[in-house]
Amino acid sequence: QVQLVESGGGLVQAGGSLRLSCAASGRTFSTYAMGWFRQAPGKEREFVAFISWIGGSTAYADSVKGRFTISRDNAKNTVYLQMNSLKPEDTAVYYCAARRYFGSANYGEYNYWGQGTQVTVSS
Secondary structure (H helix, E strand, O other), X not given: OOOEEEEOOEEEEOOOOEEEEEEEOOOXXXXXXXXXXXXXXXXXXXXXXXXXXXXXXXXXXXXXXXXEEEEEEOOOOEEEXXXXXOOHHHOEEEEEEEEEOOOOOOHHHOOEEOOOEEEEEEO
């Protein structure tokens, strides 16, 4: 069982930055791939980024590539999402998720989810 708690969301102006954190419980964090997804009002949950268990493999949605960076610190059981050059269209609830070993852009393939953190980007 893995429990995930996101933090770091908030209100920021367009062009600004935020860093989201996702703290995981359990002693096997390093064996899980971690993903970030987001959901805006009235829209489906969409993939943002993932990082695989070894940490060397990452992937990003085209909409965030070059602006967002996912990373992990296995010693702290934490995954991060550094978000730069934020745009109003990045406004959403951001969720972290976990699945064994290898990341996926398909949210249905993740077994554990956090409660989400709101990110609002004003124009």
